[in-house]
Amino acid sequence: MTEIIDGDAVAQSIRDDLVASIDHLADAGERPSLATVLMSEDPASETYVSMKQNDCEEVGIEAIDIDIDPDADAAELYDTIEDLNADDDVNGILVQMPVPDHVEDRSVLRAIDPMKDVDGFHPENVGRLVAGDARYKPCTPHGIQKLIESVGVDTEGKDAVVVGRSDIVGKPMANLLIQKAPGGNATTTVCHSRTENLAERTRNADILVAAAGVPEMIDGEMIGEGATVIDVGINRVDADTEKGYELVGDVEYESAKEVAGAITPVPGGVGPMTRAMLLYNTVKATGLQHDIDVDLP
Numbered sequence: 444m445t446e447i448i449d450g451d452a453v454a455q456s457i458r459d460d461l462v463a464s465i466d467h468l469a470d471a472g473e474r475p476s477l478a479t480v481l482m483s484e485d486p487a488s489e490t491y492v493s494m495k496q497n498d499c500e501e502v503g504i505e506a507i508d509i510d511i512d513p514d515a516d517a518a519e520l521y522d523t524i525e526d527l528n529a530d531d532d533v534n535g536i537l538v539q540m541p542v543p544d545h546v547e548d549r550s551v552l553r554a555i556d557p558m559k560d561v562d563g564f565h566p567e568n569v570g571r572l573v574a575g576d577a578r579y580k581p582c583t584p585h586g587i588q589k590l591i592e593s594v595g596v597d598t599e600g601k602d603a604v605v606v607g608r609s610d611i612v613g614k615p616m617a618n619l620l621i622q623k624a625p626g627g628n629a630t631t632t633v634c635h636s637r638t639e640n641l642a643e644r645t646r647n648a649d650i651l652v653a654a655a656g657v658p659e660m661i662d663g664e665m666i667g668e669g670a671t672v673i674d675v676g677i678n679r680v681d682a683d684t685e686k687g688y689e690l691v692g693d694v695e696y697e698s699a700k701e702v703a704g705a706i707t708p709v710p711g712g713v714g715p716m717t718r719a720m721l722l723y724n725t726v727k728a729t730g731l732q733h734d735i736d737v738d739l740p
């Protein structure tokens with residue numbers, strides 16, 4: 444039987460555990476706070492940011508919500524980041540991506556204090572991850588490690604295939620999968636839009652991470668019997684529903700679940716875990732900034 448990996452439930456258990464860590468910080472006089480900066484009117488971005496703020500409220504993290512007009516000068520965003528960097532009451536900073544075209548995203552990521560970079564996107568944090576000394580693991584790949592662990596799958600010695608090479612998912616995912624540590628030690632292949640014979644590669648995977656951002660590109664025929672399938676895609680496609688769209692993954696769920704050993708649904712798979720690991724990094728950041736030891740889930 445195919446196991447459906449319940450991302451909502453795993454995320455909930457991480458949030459429950461984080462409450463204990465947050466209580467411990469409170470005993471030491473610190474309350475974690477996360478600033479989210481949104482410079483966009485994209486409805487999907489607005490949804491994600493408001494979900495993050497609700498999550499913060501649930502576990503007792505202070506959520507600071509900053510909106511910047513997408514037409515404003517880039518300087519306004521940099522000034523905001525500078526203020527947040529300097530504010531000792533702010534432990535984590537997240538600038539929701541994408542930012543408008545007239546703002547250079549690389550420069551934005553560099554502007555954030557690496558100690559407050561709870562996305563793990565600053566080059567210092569990327570470098571540490573690659574060097575096997577991660578400070579803040581990027582939320583989506585970290586959440587995926589937790590999901591794989593939650594179904595009792597050991598990555599060690601297995602063939603892992605990552606489809607997609609983005610800076611925020613594909614690359615850090617591959618780095619975590621090859622690292623000499625729990626959740627790693629996998630023989631890892633990274634595929635992308637130029638890969639020849641993609642199906643041959645994906646069929647060989649014991650663990651398949653689909654993160655290309657292409658709706659339903661991986662179907663059951665591209666998946667090996669019993670594989671653990673992680674679907675990172677959250678694609679809004681037009682549909683005759685109340686909202687006018689539906690969410691589909693990068694995996695064609697119906698055919699994939701016939702062959703997979705375990706599979707994540709969309710929604711309710713990777714998405715909630717990305718948010719849970721953001722809270723995790725914010726709690727970790729608070730401990731690091733105040734030299735308080737915190738147990739993390």
Ligand SMILES: Nc1nc(=O)c2c([nH]1)NC[C@@H]1CN(c3ccc(C(=O)N[C@@H](CCC(=O)O)C(=O)O)cc3)C=[N+]21
Nearest residue numbers: 490491538539540541562677710711712714715717718
């Ligand atoms: N600096 C930055 N950090 C990010 O982590 C970041 C970002 N920018 N830009 C956009 C992407 C996307 N992302 C999602 C997180 C959670 C869900 C999520 O919880 N999705 C729900 C459904 C949401 C819905 O109903 O639309 C689910 O899959 O069940 C989705 C998408 C974080 N991102």
